[in-house]
Amino acid sequence: MQRNAPVSRIEKPADSEPARSPPRAGKPTLKTIAELTGLAITTVSRALGNAPQISENTRRRVHEVAAEIGYLPDRAAQRLKTGRTNVISVLLDPHEEILGFGTSIMHGLARALQATPYHLIVTPNFLDGSNVDAVNYIIRNGMADGLIFSRTEPFDPRVRLLLENGFPFVTHGRTEFSTPHAFVDYDNYAFAYEAAKRLIVKGRRKVTIILPPKRLTFYQHMRHGFMTAVREAGIAYEIPETLDLDSPADLIRDYVRRRSAEPDPPDGFACPGEVSALATITGMSDQGFTLGTEYDIVAKQTSLLLSQIQPKVETIYEDLKAAGEAMGQLLLQRIGGEPVEDLTILQDPQFGFPTP
Amino acid sequence: MQRNAPVSRIEKPADSEPARSPPRAGKPTLKTIAELTGLAITTVSRALGNAPQISENTRRRVHEVAAEIGYLPDRAAQRLKTGRTNVISVLLDPHEEILGFGTSIMHGLARALQATPYHLIVTPNFLDGSNVDAVNYIIRNGMADGLIFSRTEPFDPRVRLLLENGFPFVTHGRTEFSTPHAFVDYDNYAFAYEAAKRLIVKGRRKVTIILPPKRLTFYQHMRHGFMTAVREAGIAYEIPETLDLDSPADLIRDYVRRRSAEPDPPDGFACPGEVSALATITGMSDQGFTLGTEYDIVAKQTSLLLSQIQPKVETIYEDLKAAGEAMGQLLLQRIGGEPVEDLTILQDPQFGFPTP
DNA sequence: ACGCCAATTTAAAACGTTGTAAATTTGTGG
DNA sequence: CCACAAATTTACAACGTTTTAAATTGGCGT
Numbered sequence: 001m002q003r004n005a006p007v008s009r010i011e012k013p014a015d016s017e018p019a020r021s022p023p024r025a026g027k028p029t030l031k032t033i034a035e036l037t038g039l040a041i042t043t044v045s046r047a048l049g050n051a052p053q054i055s056e057n058t059r060r061r062v063h064e065v066a067a068e069i070g071y072l073p074d075r076a077a078q079r080l081k082t083g084r085t086n087v088i089s090v091l092l093d094p095h096e097e098i099l100g101f102g103t104s105i106m107h108g109l110a111r112a113l114q115a116t117p118y119h120l121i122v123t124p125n126f127l128d129g130s131n132v133d134a135v136n137y138i139i140r141n142g143m144a145d146g147l148i149f150s151r152t153e154p155f156d157p158r159v160r161l162l163l164e165n166g167f168p169f170v171t172h173g174r175t176e177f178s179t180p181h182a183f184v185d186y187d188n189y190a191f192a193y194e195a196a197k198r199l200i201v202k203g204r205r206k207v208t209i210i211l212p213p214k215r216l217t218f219y220q221h222m223r224h225g226f227m228t229a230v231r232e233a234g235i236a237y238e239i240p241e242t243l244d245l246d247s248p249a250d251l252i253r254d255y256v257r258r259r260s261a262e263p264d265p266p267d268g269f270a271c272p273g274e275v276s277a278l279a280t281i282t283g284m285s286d287q288g289f290t291l292g293t294e295y296d297i298v299a300k301q302t303s304l305l306l307s308q309i310q311p312k313v314e315t316i317y318e319d320l321k322a323a324g325e326a327m328g329q330l331l332l333q334r335i336g337g338e339p340v341e342d343l344t345i346l347q348d349p350q351f352g353f354p355t356p
Numbered sequence: 357m358q359r360n361a362p363v364s365r366i367e368k369p370a371d372s373e374p375a376r377s378p379p380r381a382g383k384p385t386l387k388t389i390a391e392l393t394g395l396a397i398t399t400v401s402r403a404l405g406n407a408p409q410i411s412e413n414t415r416r417r418v419h420e421v422a423a424e425i426g427y428l429p430d431r432a433a434q435r436l437k438t439g440r441t442n443v444i445s446v447l448l449d450p451h452e453e454i455l456g457f458g459t460s461i462m463h464g465l466a467r468a469l470q471a472t473p474y475h476l477i478v479t480p481n482f483l484d485g486s487n488v489d490a491v492n493y494i495i496r497n498g499m500a501d502g503l504i505f506s507r508t509e510p511f512d513p514r515v516r517l518l519l520e521n522g523f524p525f526v527t528h529g530r531t532e533f534s535t536p537h538a539f540v541d542y543d544n545y546a547f548a549y550e551a552a553k554r555l556i557v558k559g560r561r562k563v564t565i566i567l568p569p570k571r572l573t574f575y576q577h578m579r580h581g582f583m584t585a586v587r588e589a590g591i592a593y594e595i596p597e598t599l600d601l602d603s604p605a606d607l608i609r610d611y612v613r614r615r616s617a618e619p620d621p622p623d624g625f626a627c628p629g630e631v632s633a634l635a636t637i638t639g640m641s642d643q644g645f646t647l648g649t650e651y652d653i654v655a656k657q658t659s660l661l662l663s664q665i666q667p668k669v670e671t672i673y674e675d676l677k678a679a680g681e682a683m684g685q686l687l688l689q690r691i692g693g694e695p696v697e698d699l700t701i702l703q704d705p706q707f708g709f710p711t712p
Numbered sequence: 713a714c715g716c717c718a719a720t721t722t723a724a725a726a727c728g729t730t731g732t733a734a735a736t737t738t739g740t741g742g
Numbered sequence: 743c744c745a746c747a748a749a750t751t752t753a754c755a756a757c758g759t760t761t762t763a764a765a766t767t768g769g770c771g772t
Contacts, residue, residue, distance in 0.1 A: 027498070029728060040752050045730065055750060072497050076435035077728035080757050085432075092462065102459040106448065110480035119499075121477045124466035141428050142383070143475075250664035275661060278634070282665050305631060308606035309638045385758055396722045401760065411720060433758035436727050 028071045036065050048073075075117075084145055086117045088331060089138055091131050091149035091158075092124040095246055104302065105172065108324020109148060116332065118145070132157045139165050146170070146331045152183075154217050168334045170327045170343070174217050182334050182343035184326045186318050188218045188272070191349045192225030195270035195298040196237075198314060200229065202296050204268030206236040210252065210276045212245045222272060238266055245272060249279040256283030271299040274306045277313055300349075317350040384427045392421050404429075431473075440501055442473045444687060445494055447487050447505035447514075448480040451602055460658065461528065464680020465504065472688065474501070488513045495521050502526070502687045508539075508573050524690045526683045526699070530573050538690050538699035540682045542674050544574045544628070547705045548581030551626035551654040552593075554670060556585065558652050560624030562592040566608065566632045568601045578628060594622055601628060605635040612639030627655040630662045633669055656705075673706040 030048075034041045039058065047054045047062035048071075065071075079085050090109060092102055110120055123138065125131035131149070135158045138144050149158060150172035162169045163179050170182040192209060199207045209226045212219045223239075230237045243255050256279065259265050271277035277299035281291060289295050292312040299306055301315040330343045386404075390397045395414065403410045403418035404427075421427075435441050446465060448458055466476055479494065481487035487505070491514045494500050505514060506528035518525045519535050526538040548565060555563045565582045568575045579595075586593045599611050612635065615621055627633035633655035637647060645651050648668040655662055657671040686699045 031728080041728090042730080042753075043751055045728095046751090049730090053750060058750085070496075074436070074728050075499075076432045076441075077757090078730085079432035080430070080436055080727090080759090081729045081731085083757080092459070092466070094463070102462075103448070106458075106478060107450070107480055110448070110478070119477050121475050122462060122466070124463055140426075143431075248664055249661055250667075253665060275665075278661075278665050305605055305634075308604055309609060309631075309634050311606075387758080397758090398723075398760085399721055401758095402721090405760085409720065414720085430758050433727090434760080436729090436757090437759045437761085439727085 028066075028069045029074065030071075032069065033062060033065050033071060036069070037061060083142070085142065086119060087121055087144040088113060088118050088146050088148060088328070089121050089123050089144035091134060091147065092122050093131070093149070093151055094125060095151065104320035105148075105150070105324035105327070108321040108326070109328045110324075111321075112325045112328025112332070118332075132161060135161050139167050146335050148172075148327055148331060152217050153215050154220075156217075168331060170331045170334065172323060172327060174221075176217070180340050180344070182330045182340050184323050184330065184345045184347065185218070186323070186347045187349055188221040189225035189228075191272065191300055191316055191318075192222040192270060193229045194225075194316060194349060195272075195300075196226050196229035196268075197233075198298050199268030199270065199296055200233045200235055202268070204235075204266075204296055206238065206264065206266045207268035207270065208238050208240065208266035209270035210243055210245055210272065210280075211239065212272065214244070226270060245276060249275050252276050252279035253283040253286075256280050257286045260284055260287045260289060267295040269295065269297045271297055274299065274301050274303065277301075277306055281310065281313070319347070319350060323347060384425045385430065386427075388425065389418060389421050389427060392425070393417060431475075439498065441498065442475060443477055443500040444469060444474050444502050444504065444684070445477050445479050445500035447490060447503065448478050449487070449505070449507055450481060451507065460676035461504075461506070461680035461683070464677040464682070465684045466680075467677075468681045468684025468688070474688075488517060491517050495523050502691050504528075504683055504687060509571050510573050510576075512573075524687060526687045526690065528679060528683060532573070536696050536700070538686045538696050540679050540686065540701045540703065541574070542679070542703045543705055544577040545581035545584075547628065547656055547672055547674075548578040548626060549585045550581075550672060550705060551628075551656075552582050552585035552624075553589075554654050555624030555626065555652055556589045556591055558624070560591075560622075560652055562594065562620065562622045563624035563626065564594050564596065564622035565626040566599055566601055566628065566636075567595065568628070570600070582626060601632060605631050608632055608635035609639040609642075612636050613642045616640055616643045616645060623651040625651065625653045627653055630655065630657050630659065633657075633662055637666065637669070675703070675706060679703060 030041045030044045033039075033044045037044065037058075039047075039062070043054065043058065044062050047059045048066060050059065075086060088109070090106060106120065106122070113120060121144065123131070123134050125134060135147065138147060139161065145168065147162065147167065147169040148171075149169070152159065152171045152173035152175050154176040156171075156175050159169075159171065159175050159177060159181060163177065163181060168182075170184065172184055174183055174185050175181070196207050196209070207226075207230065209222070211222055226237075226239075240255060240259075243252060252275075256269075260283065269277075269280050271280055277297055280297055284291065284295055291297065291310070296314070298314045298316065300318055301307060302318050302320050306313055307315045326345050326347075330345065334340065334343055386397045386400050389395075389400045393400065393414075395403075395418070399410065399414065400418050403415045404422060406415065431442060444465070446462065462476065462478070469476060477500065479487070479490050481490060491503065494503060495517065501524065503518065503523065503525040504527075505525070508515065508527045508529035508531050510532040512527075512531050515525075515527065515531050515533060515537060519533065519537060524538075526540065528540055530539055530541050531537070552563055552565070563582075563586065565578070567578055582593075582595075596611060596615075599608060608631075612625075616639065625633075625636050627636055633653055636653055640647065640651055647653065647666070652670070654670045654672065656674055657663060658674050658676050662669055663671045682701050682703075686701065690696065690699055
C-alpha cells in the first residue's frame, strides 16, 4: 500500500520522547529487603507472608524493614506466579447510567475492598443486551478473581456460564437456577406490597405501578408484592402494559398525562424509581392534579434527591452503597471458599432515613 | 496472646475447598504457538509484535495460528517484563455520585479504550477532600500508566504532583499552572453567558445563578460568563452566597422558596445542573409561581432527564460520555508521547439535542 | 569452494514472586 | 562429643514475556 506515495516524505522529528512513567528506579523488592537484613529472598517472602516456620525474631525484623522502606509486593509478579489476579471485575450496564446507580454500587464495592489487595476494574457492556461475551472473556483469560453484576434475569445466561465454570461471582438480583449462588437483592416484593398498602391507607381508590422490564427477575417480585396488597384490600388497580421502568422519562410522563385525562384514572402511583416518580409528578401536574390531595405517589429512591426536592412524595429507600459493600464482602467470602448457601442477602426496604 | 484461652478449641472443619478459578489448564502461551509452528519462542513473540526483522512468511503463519487457538498475551507477564501496566486509573469523586456523572464519563472512557490493551480501574476517594493520596500511591507504586480525574482546582495538588513526576494524565477541567497539561473541559463560560442571555431575551427582569463551590476552577469561568452577559444587558442580578452546586437539593429548594417570598426576587434562573434545576422548580412552585410564565429556567443537563420530564425548562447539553471518550483518546496520545500542548479540548455547549 | 554481509532465527537472561526440596543451624539425650 | 530430630533458613526452578546478544541461513562475488 501507499506504493505510489512520493518518496520525499519528511521524517517526522521525534519532538518528544514517549512519556513513560519513570523506570521506578530503586523500587524496593524482596531482594532489597533481603540485602538489608542479610537474609535470603525466600526467607523474606515467607516472613512477610507470616509463614509458620519463620522465627518470630526475623519475622518482626523483616516486617519492620519492609514498612520502613515502604515495600509493596509487585502485583504483576504475584499474579504471574500464583495465577491469582487480585482483581474484582464489575460489569457495567448501560441502564445503570441513570441516577448514579452504578456509581453508588461501586463506592460500596470499593469500600469493601479497601483493606484488601483487590483492585476494582470496570468492564462495560458494548455489544448485545446482556454482557455474556464480557463474562466469557473474563473467565477464559483469567482476567479477574471474581465478578459482580446486576439486573439478573430468571435464567440469566451470565449466571449459567459462571456456574458452569465454577467462577466466583455475586449478583445484584436473584435468579431461578436450581444451583444456588451468591447474591444481594432488594426485597422488591416488600417494597411493592408496602407501597400499595400505603396508597390504600391514604384512601386512594385505584392504584397503579410502573414495573421493570418483564425479562428481569424482579419484575415478578414487584408484581407479586403489588398484587398481594391489592387483593388483600380488594381495591381497583391497573398496570400499564406499554411502559416499563426503562422507558424514557418523556414516555412515562406522556402516558400518565394521557391516562389521567381518560375516565376512571388511577389516583395512587407506586413508582419504583426516582425518574418514574418525577415523570409521574410532571404528567399529573400538567393535567392540573396536585400531589398529596388529589393523588399520591409512593416511590423507591436510591439517592436523597426525591425526598429533598419534593417531600410530598412518600419514599422508601434502597441503599445501593450498602448493597455494593455487601456484594464485595460476599464475593471475598466466596473466593475464600465459603459455601454459597450462606452468601445470600435480602435487603429490607428502609422506611426511615438512610444513614450516609 | 490468648495465653489463657481454653485448649479444647474445636478445629473448624474445612467444609469446602477454596473456590479458585480453575488452573486454566492449557491456556495458550507463546510456547504453545512455538511448538505448533516449530519456531522458537522469541520468534513467535517478534512475529506477533510485528518486528521488522521477521520474514513476512512466518509473520503471517504465526498470526494465523495465534488467532486459531485464541492466544492472548498474559498481562501479568507483560507487565512484569516491560513495567507497563496497560492500566488506566480513574479517580472517583464522591460528588460524582449524583446523576450518573461518573458513569457517563466511564462509559466514554471505556469506549476510547475498547480496541486497546488498556483496562480501566477505578480508584475511589475515601480520605480527604481531594484524592492526592491516591495519586501518590499510584505514582509511587506504578499502579497505572495514566490517570483520569475531574473537578480540578486552579492549583490542584493532584495536578502538581503528577506534573512534578512527569506522570501522564488528563483532567476534566482546567487549572492555572504555568506548565501546560492535557485536559478536556466544558466551556462553562459560554454556558453561563448563553444561559443568562436567553433569560434576558425572554424578558426577565432579574437573573440569578447557582455557582459551583468557589475552590473549583470552573467557578471562575461560570461567574465570568454570567457577569459578562449581565453587564452587556445592564440587567439586575444576584448571586446567592450561602449556596453552591454541591449543596443538598433541599437547601437549594428552601433557599429559592424563601427568596421568592421576599421583595424583588429574581425571575430568571441559570441552573448548571439537573438537581439544582429540579430543586428550583419545586421551590418556586411551592410559592405558586409557574414556570414559563412567571419565571424561567435555563439549565445545564448531562442526561436527557430534565428536558424529558419538564420541557418548559430550557436546557443546554453537556455530553459527558463524549468528554470521557475524548479524555481517553488524549490520554492514549499523551502516553504515546505527543506534546501536551496539543492535547487540550474545550467542549462547546450543545444547544440542540444530543446524539446518543 | 571460500569469505563475507545481510536476513532471519535462536538461546539465554531477566523482570519479582512463590513452591519444592534441600541445606544449615539449633537443641536434646545419650 | 556424637547422633538425631526439630527448627529455621536457603538455593533453585518456574510463571510468560521481552530484550540482548549470538547463531544460523542464504546469496553473491571472487
